[in-house]
Amino acid sequence: MKLATFTHQGQTRIGLVRDKGVVDLSAAVPDLPRDMLGFLAAGDAAMAKARAVPASAPTLPLPEVTLRAPVLNPGKILAIGLNYRDHVEESGMPLPEHQVWFNKQRNCVQDPYGPINLPAVSTMLDYEAEMCFVIGKRCKHVPVERAHEVIAGYFVGNDVSVRDWQLRTNTWQIGKSFDTHGPIGPYIVTPDEVGDPHALDIKCWVNGELRQNSNTRHLIFTCFDQVAHLSQAFTLDPGDIIFSGTSGGVGIAMKPPVFLKEGDAVKVEIEKLGHIENHVVPEKADTVIG
Secondary structure, X not given: OEEEEEEEOOEEEEEEEEOXXXXXXXXXXXXXXXXXXXXXXXXXXXXXXXXXXXXXXXXEEHHHOEEOOOOOOOOOEEEEEOOEHHHHHHHOOOOOOOOEEEEOOHHHEEOOOOOEEXXXXXXXXXXXXXXXXXXXXXXXXXXXXXXXXXXXXXXXXXXXXXXXXXXXXXXXXXXXXXXXXXEEEEEEEOHHHHOOOOOOXXXXXXXXXXXXXEEHHXXXXXXXXXXXXXXHHOOEOOOOEEEEEEOOOOHHHOOOOOOEOOOOEEEEEEOOOEEEEEEEEEXXXXXXXX
């Protein structure tokens, strides 16, 4: 299944993407939760009801809806750094002995085709094409061989990074968490449609120029390794989002470095998962209180 969050005629709800349309689950299965976080928390029973929606169910044409970030308000966004060998090499750092993790604040979540801000406080804006996945079952101390059981699905992400803010501290968190700097989508693809998540081509273009071109087989720590590692430390909850790492080809590693600028278009595509595309716009640095 392809599970989407979408807005239609001013109302936001969840649906199934089929062919060139979206089945509105609130109409097809009225007793299901109307938001993705609630749907995932409802577990296998909710998934089974969604799967049982007949092929004849009416759809809304995709051009008539706005696809939103699949999970609009995740409890946690966790991202692993230095997880492709070529990215480690271009960063001039040793291969990690342990997994390197940081948080992205949930305010960074952006729609798959929404704009990303060029910050008022920096010009060092960069892209990082990543495969993401979402937790579907509350879990703790999950062994690697069972980690697939807690993943509800996979989708495309861009770990947009403000490099000067990222690199001025060891934690990376602020430089990875600016508003709009976590575009994800266009929908969640369930594991049965993905097959092996560690055999997918992943690419990123900036203004049509191919910058990143890799495959998830090159992950140093697999998605299942990541679940096992994180769940040793803390409980993972339905709706938690994991960014699984980026490959070589990021702007800061170019010689000289090339950063995103106003008007740039960044497209990230992953085999079987679709694509997202975001345009860079200047941030409105207006004071907001209340």
